[in-house]
Amino acid sequence: MGMTMSEHNFADIYSHHKENVWQIVARFADKQEDREDIFQEVFLAIHRNLPRFRGEAAIGTWLYRIAVNTAINHQKKLNRQKLLFKFLAGLRLSEASEPSHLAELALFKPLDKLNPRQKMIVILADVEERPLEEIASWLNLPIGTVKSNLSRAREIIKKELKKHG
Amino acid sequence: MAEYENYIGQIKKFHPSADYPAMLAKMFQTKQPGWLDFTAKACVGGIVIALISFALFVNFGPFLVNNEETLFGYVYSQQELIDGDVINYIYSE
Numbered sequence: 001m002g003m004t005m006s007e008h009n010f011a012d013i014y015s016h017h018k019e020n021v022w023q024i025v026a027r028f029a030d031k032q033e034d035r036e037d038i039f040q041e042v043f044l045a046i047h048r049n050l051p052r053f054r055g056e057a058a059i060g061t062w063l064y065r066i067a068v069n070t071a072i073n074h075q076k077k078l079n080r081q082k083l084l085f086k087f088l089a090g091l092r093l094s095e096a097s098e099p100s101h102l103a104e105l106a107l108f109k110p111l112d113k114l115n116p117r118q119k120m121i122v123i124l125a126d127v128e129e130r131p132l133e134e135i136a137s138w139l140n141l142p143i144g145t146v147k148s149n150l151s152r153a154r155e156i157i158k159k160e161l162k163k164h165g
Numbered sequence: 166m167a168e169y170e171n172y173i174g175q176i177k178k179f180h181p182s183a184d185y186p187a188m189l190a191k192m193f194q195t196k197q198p199g200w201l202d203f204t205a206k207a208c209v210g211g212i213v214i215a216l217i218s219f220a221l222f223v224n225f226g227p228f229l230v231n232n233e234e235t236l237f238g239y240v241y242s243q244q245e246l247i248d249g250d251v252i253n254y255i256y257s258e
Contacts, residue, residue: 014189018183026180027176035183036188040191043189044192111176126173154169
């Protein structure tokens, strides 16, 4: 039994892009478990959507669009869980105010002050050094919005770095 | 600015390891396909709605049907009148 066309493409896509996707995801999430969850979610979404990929955009653009948006949505979900934990802790229904692992790495504390979209923009623009036009296309945002989010995110990080010296 | 650049430099140096074959294997073992997840949620949703509707009907059904001031009661009484008229008409013929 040979592989179907989409399975064959998926195997190629996985082997060619796994490291780049992991690099983005690894800097985006601050916990190994979340990184692995996001990584798997990204490639599952790619596998699911591959039969519908018509090649109108470059495969890289299509793939990173899925990757960054999946990561942002996953982080939003986690933030909602964090809020729920805080709420339950307020009602004394839950012992922990939030899962202890969320502040596991001091390195990520300033980045965690950003909203998921700002965080992704900083990682893509300043860490990965991707062009702003590319980021705007992946996030489906006007370039002006990307620029303003980036500048706001930098200010927040600088303020955090000053606060914690 | 130097502080910011230094911070970004630290993030750039951060390279957590990844077990790609294990993640790939786990991906197709543990995750349910989207349609299955959706179907399961739809079934549970349908059952909950059916139970709530049944409970409401048992509680308020007789009141709604017997009270002509409610929409159900009004329609029900009109239907009875129509049925009665039709039966009367058939028998009168």
